Amino acid sequence: MEKAMKVSIDLDKCAGHARCFAASPELFDLDDDGYALNAEIDIPAGREATALEAVAACPERAIENH
Numbered sequence: 001m002e003k004a005m006k007v008s009i010d011l012d013k014c015a016g017h018a019r020c021f022a023a024s025p026e027l028f029d030l031d032d033d034g035y036a037l038n039a040e041i042d043i044p045a046g047r048e049a050t051a052l053e054a055v056a057a058c059p060e061r062a063i064e065n066h
């Protein structure tokens, strides 16, 4: 069985652009100022492509998939 995908967000690097949320609103939670709330997110099966779009969309390179 394939290992489930996760992404981690370096919350210190996050600058509140909310691009991750724009790429996949169902995966990312933001605070009222547009900063990512969760440092670790489990990506449900079938959502890997949108998760990778969010990784690519972050201008701070704060999101990593693993």
Ligand code: SF4
Pocket: 009, 013, 014, 015, 016, 017, 018, 019, 020, 021, 034, 035, 036, 057, 058, 059, 060, 061, 062, 063
């Ligand atoms: S796109 Fe990057 S910098 Fe912007 S809110 Fe998401 S993690 Fe933070």
